[in-house]
Amino acid sequence: AKLIADQLEPGQKYNYELYINGKPVKRNYELKFQTQKLWQWREDPPEFNFATGSCFYVNETQYDRPGKPYGSDYQIMKSIYEKHPDFMIWLGDNFYLREVDWDSWSGIIKRITHSRSLPELQPLLGSVHHYAIWDDHDFGPNDSDRGYYLKEKTLEANKLFWVNPTFGFNGIPSMTTFFEWGDVDFFLLDGRYFRTPNNRKSGYRELLGDPQIQWLIDNLVTSRAPFKIIAIGGQVLNPVDDKPYLETYDKFPEEKAKLMSLLQEEKIEGIIFLTGDRHHSELTKMERDGAYPLYDFTISSFTAGVSPGKDEKNTFRVPGTLADEHNFAIFNFSGPARNRTLKCTVFNVDGKELWSYTINENELKYRK
Numbered sequence: 001a002k003l004i005a006d007q008l009e010p011g012q013k014y015n016y017e018l019y020i021n022g023k024p025v026k027r028n029y030e031l032k033f034q035t036q037k038l039w040q041w042r043e044d045p046p047e048f049n050f051a052t053g054s055c056f057y058v059n060e061t062q063y064d065r066p067g068k069p070y071g072s073d074y075q076i077m078k079s080i081y082e083k084h085p086d087f088m089i090w091l092g093d094n095f096y097l098r099e100v101d102w103d104s105w106s107g108i109i110k111r112i113t114h115s116r117s118l119p120e121l122q123p124l125l126g127s128v129h130h131y132a133i134w135d136d137h138d139f140g141p142n143d144s145d146r147g148y149y150l151k152e153k154t155l156e157a158n159k160l161f162w163v164n165p166t167f168g169f170n171g172i173p174s175m176t177t178f179f180e181w182g183d184v185d186f187f188l189l190d191g192r193y194f195r196t197p198n199n200r201k202s203g204y205r206e207l208l209g210d211p212q213i214q215w216l217i218d219n220l221v222t223s224r225a226p227f228k229i230i231a232i233g234g235q236v237l238n239p240v241d242d243k244p245y246l247e248t249y250d251k252f253p254e255e256k257a258k259l260m261s262l263l264q265e266e267k268i269e270g271i272i273f274l275t276g277d278r279h280h281s282e283l284t285k286m287e288r289d290g291a292y293p294l295y296d297f298t299i300s301s302f303t304a305g306v307s308p309g310k311d312e313k314n315t316f317r318v319p320g321t322l323a324d325e326h327n328f329a330i331f332n333f334s335g336p337a338r339n340r341t342l343k344c345t346v347f348n349v350d351g352k353e354l355w356s357y358t359i360n361e362n363e364l365k366y367r368k
Contacts, residue, residue, distance in 0.1 A: 002163060011037035029123035034086070036181065044336045045183035051080045051128075053328040054091035054135070054233075054276025055301030058115040063098045070096075071303045073326045077120040079351035081128070083330050087181060088128050089188070090162075091276030091299060092135030092233035102140050102150065108157045112138075116161060132162045133188045134175050135233030135277055136247075143247065145195040155193070164188070169215045176212060178219060183340065184333055185225035187216055189232040198251070207234075207252040213259055220268045226340045226361035227333065231274040237284040237296035238314050247277065264291050269365045272342065276300045279307035281329070281346050283321040283357055284314060292364050297344055297357075299329040321346075323354045335360075 008014070013034045018025040037046050057071035064070060080088070095115035101107035116125070138158065140148035148154075155175065159167055164177040174190040194209030208216075220228055230236075234247045241250035249256045263271060273296040284296040308324040326349045335341045338361075345356040 005033070008035050010035050027122070027126060029126055031126045033127070033129065039182075045333075045340065047332070047334040048086045048182050049083075049330050049332040050181070051083060051085035051088040051328060051330055052091060052274065053080075053299045053302050055093040055279055055304035056090070056115065057093075057096050057301075057304035058118050060098075060114055063100055070305050073303055073349040074118060074120040076302055076326055076328060076349040077118070077124050079347065079349060080328050081124045082351060083347070085128055085330060088124070088130050089186070089231055089274070090130065090132040091231060091274065092133050092191075093137040093276065093301075093304065094132055094134065096137040096304070097140065097154075102154075105150075105153050105157070108150070108154055109160075112157060112161050130162065131164055131177070131179060131186070131188060132158070132175070133190065133231055133233060134158060134192060136192060139192040143198055144192065145197045146193060147197055148192075151193060169212065172211060174212070176215070180225070182333060183225055183337070184227045184229060185219075185223045186229045186231065187219065189216065189230065191233040196252070198247070204254065205252045206255045207249060208232075208255065208259075213255070213262070217262050217266060217268075220263075220271075221266050223270075226270050226338075227272055227342055227364070228268070228270045229272050229274055233275065234277045235275045235284065235296060235298055236273045237286045237294055237316055238298075239316060240312055240314050263294075264288065267291075267366050270361060271364065272297065272359075274299070278309065279304060280309040281321070281323040281327050281354075282309060282314065283318040283344075284316045285318050286316050291366060295359065297329065299327070299346065301326060302328060318357065321355050321357065323348075325349075325354075327354060 015032045039046055059069045059071040095112050097111050101111040136142055136144050139154055165179050166177045168174045169176045174193040176190045177188045179186050191207055195207055196205045236249045238248045241248055275296055275298045278298055279301045281299050286294045306324055309322055323346050327346050329344055329346045332343045340361045343358045346354045348354055
C-alpha cells in the first residue's frame with residue numbers, strides 16, 4: 001500500500017502513526033518524515049546529506065546456495081540510521097532474486113518482502129526518504145537484460161515497494177526517474193530494461209538505449225544545479241573490461257562514446273556518476289581534454305559477499321579509495337551559493353570512516 005500525506009508545509013518535520021483496521025500498530029522506533037525547505041530567492045541553499053550503497057543480500061538458508069552464507073553484517077543498516085541522512089539512494093541489487101523466485105509473481109513478491117522485513121532495516125525505513133534504481137539481481141537472474149521475460153512483472157513489483165517520483169520517462173516504462181533535493185539534481189537511470197545481452201554479437205550494443213540517453217541530455221542541459229548526480233547500477237568510468245564477469249560501460253563502447261561526447265558537446269557542468277554493483281567501493285576519476293574531469297563514486301556492498309578489487313587494473317582509480325569490505329557512503333552538500341562543496345565519506349559496517357573525498361562545484365566547470 002502507498003499512502004499520500006497531503007496538506008503539508010515546506011521545511012517541516014512530521015511524525016506519523018500506523019493504523020491497521022482502526023488499531024494502532026506500535027513500533028519501537030521513531031516514525032517520521034520531512035518536507036524540503038523553501039530557500040529559493042530567500043537564502044543560500046541548505047546543507048543536507050544522503051546515504052547510499054548497493055548489494056543488499058539477506059540470507060534465507062533453504063533457498064540459498066549451500067555453504068558459507070552470502071549475506072552478513074546486517075548491523076550496517078543501524079550504522080546508516082545513526083548517521084541521520086536526509087534521504088537514501090539504493091544503487092541496485094537491493095534484494096537478490098533466487099532461482100525459485102524469478103519465474104513467478106509470487107516468488108518475486110516473496111523475495112522483496114523477505115528482504116525488506118529484516119529487523120535491522122526497519123528504523124531506517126520508518127524515518128528516512130528512500131529512492132532506488134535496480135541492477136541485475138533485483139531485476140531478474142544474474143546479468144539479466146532486456147530479454148528477461150518477466151521484466152514487466154519485476155518492474156511492477158518494485159513499484160509496490162519504492163516510492164520514486166516516477167517510473168519511466170516520456171511514457172516508456174522503466175526504473176528511470178528524477179528528483180531534486182536542495183540545489184542538487186538527481187538523475188536515476190535504468191541500466192537493465194533496455195540492455196543488450198552480454199553474449200549478443202550482432203547489432204548495436206546498448207546499455208541505456210537512445211531514448212533514455214536523449215531524455216538524460218535534455219534534462220541535463222536545462223538543469224541549473226551545481227551538482228548533477230547520475231546514478232546507474234554499473235560502473236561508468238572504470239576502463240577495465242577484460243574479465244567476463246565485469247559489467248562496466250566499456251562493454252558498450254559505441255554508446256559510452258556517444259554519451260561522453262554529448263556531455264562534452266553540450267558543455268554540461270557539475271556531472272557526478274554514482275554507481276554500485278562491484279562488491280567493493282572506489283572512486284574513479286577520468287581526465288578529459290578540454291574539459292573538467294569526471295568522477296564515478298562506486299559504493300558497494302552493503303551485506304552481499306565482498307569482491308576484492310586490489311588486483312584489478314582500474315588505472316583511473318583515485319589512490320586510497322578502495323574499500324573491499326562491507327560499507328556505505330554519506331554524501332554531504334554544504335557552502336554558500338556558487339561555492340557549494342560535495343563531500344563523500346565511506347564508512348565500514350560499524351560506522352567508522354574508511355576514506356573521504358571532497359569536490360567543490362567550481363572544479364566541475366568549463367573554463368570561460
